[in-house]
Amino acid sequence: MxxxxxxxxxxxxxLDCNFxxxxxxxxxxxxxxxxxxxxxxxxxGLLVPDSGRVSLAGRCVFDSAQGINVPPxxxxxxxxxxxxxxxxxxxxxxxxxxxxxxxxxRSPNAQPHFNHVVDMLEIGALLDRxxxxxxxxxRQRVAIGRALLAxxxxxxxxxxxxxxxxxxxxxxxxxxxxxxxxxxxxxxFVSHQLDELLRLANRHVIALDRGTxxxxxxxxxxxxxxxxxxAGHFRDAGALLRVAVDAHRRDYGLSVLDCDGxxxxxxxxxxxxxxxxxxxxxxxxxxxxxERPSEISALNVLSTTIEAIEADGNHAVNVRLRAGSRALTxxxxxxxxxxxxxxxxxxxxxxxxxxxxxxQAWQRQYAL
Numbered sequence: 001m002x003x004x005x006x007x008x009x010x011x012x013x014x015l016d017c018n019f020x021x022x023x024x025x026x027x028x029x030x031x032x033x034x035x036x037x038x039x040x041x042x043x044x045g046l047l048v049p050d051s052g053r054v055s056l057a058g059r060c061v062f063d064s065a066q067g068i069n070v071p072p073x074x075x076x077x078x079x080x081x082x083x084x085x086x087x088x089x090x091x092x093x094x095x096x097x098x099x100x101x102x103x104x105x106r107s108p109n110a111q112p113h114f115n116h117v118v119d120m121l122e123i124g125a126l127l128d129r130x131x132x133x134x135x136x137x138x139r140q141r142v143a144i145g146r147a148l149l150a151x152x153x154x155x156x157x158x159x160x161x162x163x164x165x166x167x168x169x170x171x172x173x174x175x176x177x178x179x180x181x182x183x184x185x186x187x188x189f190v191s192h193q194l195d196e197l198l199r200l201a202n203r204h205v206i207a208l209d210r211g212t213x214x215x216x217x218x219x220x221x222x223x224x225x226x227x228x229x230x231a232g233h234f235r236d237a238g239a240l241l242r243v244a245v246d247a248h249r250r251d252y253g254l255s256v257l258d259c260d261g262x263x264x265x266x267x268x269x270x271x272x273x274x275x276x277x278x279x280x281x282x283x284x285x286x287x288x289x290x291e292r293p294s295e296i297s298a299l300n301v302l303s304t305t306i307e308a309i310e311a312d313g314n315h316a317v318n319v320r321l322r323a324g325s326r327a328l329t330x331x332x333x334x335x336x337x338x339x340x341x342x343x344x345x346x347x348x349x350x351x352x353x354x355x356x357x358x359x360q361a362w363q364r365q366y367a368l
Contacts, residue, residue: 006052027201260324
C-alpha cells in the first residue's frame, strides 16, 4: 500500500500531492517538470517535504505532525535511476553483491537470493564482465539486480528505460514485468511514455501536472481521458481489453482472440491458445456503423451498445461503448455522430482494422 499526503515548496516549484494505491505496480505519469522525480526522492527519503505523511508498504516513513522521518538507509527502498549508475571499477558480480551487503547489515541471518535474481534477470553469463563491456540494456538489468539484492520493501523505478533505444527497451521490459510477481514487491514505475506505462502499470496510474495530482485511479479509466495524456499521446486515448487467445490462423498469419464471445483478429501472436493478452485499442482506430458492414477489408466488427457521448471540445466526440463486459471508446467527428444519429442506449457496430492492433497486444503473463 502506497499512501501519500504532502506539500513541498522549492524555489520555483510546489509539489502538492494526495493519493493512495494498493496496486502491485503503480504508474507515475506526467511530462518533464511535472514533479515525478521530486516525488520519488521524497519517497526514498532523499528529500524531506515541508509537511505531510508518507506510508510505504503499510509502514509510515514520514509524518511531520508526529515528528517521524525514517532515514533513507532504513526505509528499505530499491532505487533504479534513468542511468544505471553502476560502479565502473567493479565487475557485474561485485556490483550485485554490493546490494546484498546492505541486506546482511540489516539482518545477519538473511540469505541473499543471489542466484534467484541472477537467473530471473538472465545475467549469469555477465558476472565476471566489466561494466564498460555491457550494453545499455545489460547495465539496466544489473542495476535492477543490485536494487533487488538490497532486500527492498518497495522498488522505485525512475524512467529506467529512458536512456535506451527501442531494441534495448524491448529487451528490458519483460524483466521489469516479472519483478513484482516473482518477488512480491510493490513497485512505483515512473515514465512519460504511455506504451511503457500501459504495459507495466495496467492497474493504477497517478498523473502529475505541474506538481499536483491530476488523476489517481484505474489505468483503464485513465486511458479514456485524452486531456490527461498530453499532446504527444492524444491519439493514444482508448481502452485496454484483456482477452484470451482462441485460435491461430497460421495460414493467414493471424491470431483469433475471444472478446466475450465475439472474435478479434490480430497479427499472429506467440501466445498459446487459452493464454491471456492485453489489447490497447485506440479510440481513433474505431469506426462506427449503424448496420453490420459487409464486404469490407476490416476483419473486426463488434456488436456494442452506446453508453455515453462526450464532446471533446474540438468538433469531435468520444463515444463510450460496451461490448459485453468490455468497454471501448470511438473518437469520431460531430458530423459523423449526427449523421448516424448516435444516441446512448442504442446498438452500434464497432469496426477495427486488424493491422491497427499489430503493435498494441502483449502478453500479461504476470498479473500486476
